[in-house]
Amino acid sequence: MEFDVAVVGAGPAGAAAARRLAQHGRRVVLVERSRFEAPRVGESLAPATQPLLVELGVWPQFMALSPLASYGTRSVWGSAEAQEHSHLINPYGCGWHVDRLAFDRMLAEAAVMAGAELRCGTALASCEAADDGRWLLRLNHAGDPTPLRARVLIDATGRAAHLARWVGAQRIVFDRLVGVATLFGDIDTSREGYILVETTPDGWWYSAPVPQDRMMAMLMTDGDLCGRASLSARIRWRQLFACAPKTFARVSGTVLWGPRVFSSLSQRLRRSEFDARWIAVGDAALAVDPISGSGVVRALRSARAGAETALALLDGKTRHAIEAYEADRDFECTTYLHERAQYYGVEQRWRESPFWHRRAAALTEMAASSQ
Ligand SMILES: Cc1cc2nc3c(=O)[nH]c(=O)nc-3n(C[C@H](O)[C@H](O)[C@H](O)COP(=O)(O)OP(=O)(O)OC[C@H]3O[C@@H](n4cnc5c(N)ncnc54)[C@H](O)[C@@H]3O)c2cc1C
Structure with missing residues (x-):
């Protein structure tokens, strides 16, 4: 029950951070709420994922998942004509389309292979600082409360940032x-090795192939608009799907599951102190819009920086290490917000609809604040 580091959340960020720390000989527990049973999304991996997986030492395991090569993005954004953005000029070559559940499971297994202890079906119930400077976590495993103590905590619970909010961050x-x-x-994906994004008044559509003759199609919209117009009801989803002509023409076949709603909100975590020995990695630290196509790359990068910071915390270098880590995330966040505003600003056709109107307003606000 005593660990150097407790990592909560075994998505890409948590699993990668746990593997790195275990490779440094630290006693690591990786706590995961699920049993990797429910479907996951985020199947298109940018070319820059490759060097990170190689560095983690999991490239052979990755290739064993039979990922599909991704040659780039076709973008129907700002005009009815599709624009091609090829990965072929990328220094790392092509990107990849994966089964995200299999990918996440592979990374969690790699953490175990390095020596981390993985506890699946176990959720964080509470967290507090003990008198000896350690953290006391209470975990919930099949209804049984389990205590656990660790010197350093890593929040890798995704954009909800469950652990960080327990310890006072916002x-x-x-x-x-x-x-x-x-x-x-049942889709022939042999000529579909690319991402397609297509705007409509209600938001934008994403589609991409998934190994084993499957294809993901997704409407990205705002949560309130989704609820008000019942966009997650199959019949309504289908109606809107037919309004995205290029996506609709590309994707047909048997429905395996869905429509399902996944939170995709952008957020940045703010901590009010820099002395407590915890950090957040991946989406828990900074979650970005899926239009950036970089969520997994960012998760793996922040896992690397987060693992280095955790090692510094174990060595007693608290404040400086945390401040440096947070300053890097702040810089990343500012850059991301500008890129996002510019990207949405390209689409001017649906300015009157609430989804696009909100994005245009954010762009105007950003322009005003930078003057
Ligand atoms: C709709 C959508 C589409 C996306 N598409 C892409 C894409 O195509 N390409 C891309 O690169 N990125 C994409 N992303 C982003 C990408 O999926 C994320 O950036 C990435 O998964 C972040 O990894 P993470 O490990 O930080 O968090 P997550 O992947 O969210 O993992 C968090 C883990 O923590 C666990 N957990 C949560 N709470 C608790 C708790 N209390 N106790 C224990 N465990 C807990 C969860 O079960 C999960 O395993 C997409 C995201 C969304 C929402």
């Missing part, structure tokens, strides 16, 4: 984006 939430996803099967 989220700055930039939008309420959701993805309403349906997975289709």
